[in-house]
Amino acid sequence: MKFYISPSPSHPYFLDFKISFVCTTDDTLVKLPLWRPGRYQVQTFAKNIRNIGAESNGKAFEVRNVSRNTWSVLGSQEGDEIILHYEYYARHQDAGGTWVSNDFWLINGISCGMLPEGLDQEEIDVIIDFPLNFEVATAAVKKADSYHFSNFEEWTETPFMAGSKMHHQSFVMEDSMFHIWLHGNIQPDWTQIVTDFKKFTRKQLDIFGGFPHSEFHYLCLIPSFRHYHGVEHPTSTVITLGPAVDFNDTTFYENLLGISSHELFHVWNIKGIRPKELKPYPLFEEVYFDTGYVAEGVTTYFGDEILYRSGAYSKEQYKNELNKLLTRHFENQGRYALSVADSSLELWTDGYEKGIPARKTSIYVKGAVAALILDSMIKTKFDDQKSLDDVMKLMWERFGENSLGYTSEDYKTISEEVFEASLDEYFNNVIFGTDLLEDKVQEALHHLGWETEVNFPKEALAKYYGLKVDTKGIIVDTAARKTSQDLVEGDKIISINDIVGSVDSYQKMASQNDVLKVIYERDSQIFAKELYKKKELYFAKINVT
Structure with missing residues (x-):
C-alpha cells in the first residue's frame, strides 16, 4: 500500500491524498480513525475530507459514505488495484492534528490517513511532496524517496513536522x-x-x-x-x-x-505499559477503560517530580507545580461525585471539557494526587528504599516489555507486591471511591518533606457562602457539599441587602454580615433569596509552603 501526499494546487490549507492498494473484498470499505491515542473521545476527522473518489485502470468508482468514518468503493471487486483520492483540510491546530501553513507542515497520519478493509497489517510506503525549503523532522524510516512503515498503526504513530524555521x-x-x-x-x-x-x-x-x-x-x-x-x-x-x-x-x-x-x-507508561482494552488500539470504535489514573495520572505526577528530582526544576519551581496541581484538584467539585476510575470510563462522554456542575474528576489531576499518596505510602514504610518507581518498573517488566495489556487489578497486585501488604483501603477510597483526600494529601506531603497549610478563598462569598462570582456578578461555581444550592451557576447578582454595587462591595458585605438578602436574575426572571452565613467554610485547599 502506498500513500502520496502533496499540497493542493487550489487551496493553501488542503492536502491532496492518493492511496494505492489491492482490494481484499468486493465493494471494499475504507475507514478513517474515529479517535487518536492520547485523546479518548470521538474525533470528527471526516469533516476535513472532500472530493473523495476512486479509480482502477481508468475506470471510476463511486465512493459512498456509509457511516461517520467509513466509505464504500462501490463496484470494486476483490483483487482490483485501486487508487483512492481525496482532499484533506489541514487546519487542525494542535499536536494531534494535521496542520499546514506557508512555513510549516504537521502531518499526523492518525487524523488524515484512511485504511482500506483488511490491510491493517500491510506494509506502507508514504511519499510526501514537502516544499523544497522545508527541513523534515520525523522518526520515520526513509527508503529512497519514501517513508516506510510496517503497518497502519506504525504509520499513525509516526508524525512529521517540517518547516523553514x-x-x-x-x-x-x-x-x-x-x-x-x-x-x-x-x-x-x-x-x-x-x-x-x-x-x-x-x-x-x-x-x-x-x-x-x-x-x-x-x-x-x-x-x-x-x-x-x-x-x-x-x-x-x-x-x-x-x-x-x-x-x-x-x-x-x-x-x-x-x-x-x-x-x-x-x-x-501508555505506549508500552498499555491498558488491556487498548491492545491493540481499536482505532475505529470507542473503547472504555478505567485505568486512566495510571496512564495519565501517574505520568502527570512523575513528569514534574522527575524534573525536581533530577535538578531540572528547583525546589521553588516544583513547589509551584505542586500547588497548581492541588488547586486544580481541590477546586474541582466533581471529586465528590465520581471516582477517578469512573471518570476514566467517562472520558468519551465529556472528559476533555468542564461539563455540567460537579459531575466528574480529572484522571490527570486526581490521578496525579493519587500517585503522590501511593508514592508517599511506599517511601514512608520502607524509609525511602522503595517508591512508586519500583511499581512502574515492575509494570514495565511484566507488561510493557512483554507487550501485554494490564487491568486495574494488575496495577493493584503489583503495587501490593512492592508495598508488601494489602492496599484495599487505598484503592477502595482513593481510586474507586469519592472520599475526601485532604488528610491523606497532607500526610503524604509531610512524609515527602513538605510543609503545608489549609487556605480558603479571600473572596467572602466563596469562603462563607460557597459562591464563586466573576467580575460581572455572575455565579461561576458553587460548593458541591452544600446541603442546598441557593444560587447556581449562571445566576447574576443584581443587589445585596438592597444595594446595587460592584462585586467588591458585595464581597465586603458578605464578610461583614451573617445574613444576605440577594436579588438575582435567572433565565431573564428576578428572584430574591436570603443567605445565611454558617460555621462551615467552603472551597478549602491545601498549599505547600
Missing part, C-alpha cells in the same frame, strides 16, 4: 539518540535546553532500566499564538507550545520542560 540539537544517552526539534521564530539557548533534557532523561532511564528505542524525537512547534498541548508516540512526541514571543520567559521554559518530561514518560 527549524532548530535542531541532539544528544546520546546510553545507546539511544534523542533529537530536539523546535520550529518557530525563536532563538534557543541550546546549552541550557540540552543540559536540562539530559537531566530528566537520565532519571527516567534509571527508573525503567534503559530506553526501549534507538532514537526519540521531540517535535516542538512554537506558534505565534498561545497554545499548550502534547501528544505521545513510541519514538517521538509532538508538542505545540506558544506564543513564540514568550519563548525566553521563565514560565514558558518551565512549561517546555514539564510537557517534554511528561511525554517522554509516556514512552513507557
Whole structure:
C-alpha cells in the first residue's frame, strides 16, 4: 500500500491524498480513525475530507459514505488495484492534528490517513511532496524517496513536522539518540535546553532500566499564538507550545520542560505499559477503560517530580507545580461525585471539557494526587528504599516489555507486591471511591518533606457562602457539599441587602454580615433569596509552603 501526499494546487490549507492498494473484498470499505491515542473521545476527522473518489485502470468508482468514518468503493471487486483520492483540510491546530501553513507542515497520519478493509497489517510506503525549503523532522524510516512503515498503526504513530524555521540539537544517552526539534521564530539557548533534557532523561532511564528505542524525537512547534498541548508516540512526541514571543520567559521554559518530561514518560507508561482494552488500539470504535489514573495520572505526577528530582526544576519551581496541581484538584467539585476510575470510563462522554456542575474528576489531576499518596505510602514504610518507581518498573517488566495489556487489578497486585501488604483501603477510597483526600494529601506531603497549610478563598462569598462570582456578578461555581444550592451557576447578582454595587462591595458585605438578602436574575426572571452565613467554610485547599 502506498500513500502520496502533496499540497493542493487550489487551496493553501488542503492536502491532496492518493492511496494505492489491492482490494481484499468486493465493494471494499475504507475507514478513517474515529479517535487518536492520547485523546479518548470521538474525533470528527471526516469533516476535513472532500472530493473523495476512486479509480482502477481508468475506470471510476463511486465512493459512498456509509457511516461517520467509513466509505464504500462501490463496484470494486476483490483483487482490483485501486487508487483512492481525496482532499484533506489541514487546519487542525494542535499536536494531534494535521496542520499546514506557508512555513510549516504537521502531518499526523492518525487524523488524515484512511485504511482500506483488511490491510491493517500491510506494509506502507508514504511519499510526501514537502516544499523544497522545508527541513523534515520525523522518526520515520526513509527508503529512497519514501517513508516506510510496517503497518497502519506504525504509520499513525509516526508524525512529521517540517518547516523553514527549524532548530535542531541532539544528544546520546546510553545507546539511544534523542533529537530536539523546535520550529518557530525563536532563538534557543541550546546549552541550557540540552543540559536540562539530559537531566530528566537520565532519571527516567534509571527508573525503567534503559530506553526501549534507538532514537526519540521531540517535535516542538512554537506558534505565534498561545497554545499548550502534547501528544505521545513510541519514538517521538509532538508538542505545540506558544506564543513564540514568550519563548525566553521563565514560565514558558518551565512549561517546555514539564510537557517534554511528561511525554517522554509516556514512552513507557501508555505506549508500552498499555491498558488491556487498548491492545491493540481499536482505532475505529470507542473503547472504555478505567485505568486512566495510571496512564495519565501517574505520568502527570512523575513528569514534574522527575524534573525536581533530577535538578531540572528547583525546589521553588516544583513547589509551584505542586500547588497548581492541588488547586486544580481541590477546586474541582466533581471529586465528590465520581471516582477517578469512573471518570476514566467517562472520558468519551465529556472528559476533555468542564461539563455540567460537579459531575466528574480529572484522571490527570486526581490521578496525579493519587500517585503522590501511593508514592508517599511506599517511601514512608520502607524509609525511602522503595517508591512508586519500583511499581512502574515492575509494570514495565511484566507488561510493557512483554507487550501485554494490564487491568486495574494488575496495577493493584503489583503495587501490593512492592508495598508488601494489602492496599484495599487505598484503592477502595482513593481510586474507586469519592472520599475526601485532604488528610491523606497532607500526610503524604509531610512524609515527602513538605510543609503545608489549609487556605480558603479571600473572596467572602466563596469562603462563607460557597459562591464563586466573576467580575460581572455572575455565579461561576458553587460548593458541591452544600446541603442546598441557593444560587447556581449562571445566576447574576443584581443587589445585596438592597444595594446595587460592584462585586467588591458585595464581597465586603458578605464578610461583614451573617445574613444576605440577594436579588438575582435567572433565565431573564428576578428572584430574591436570603443567605445565611454558617460555621462551615467552603472551597478549602491545601498549599505547600
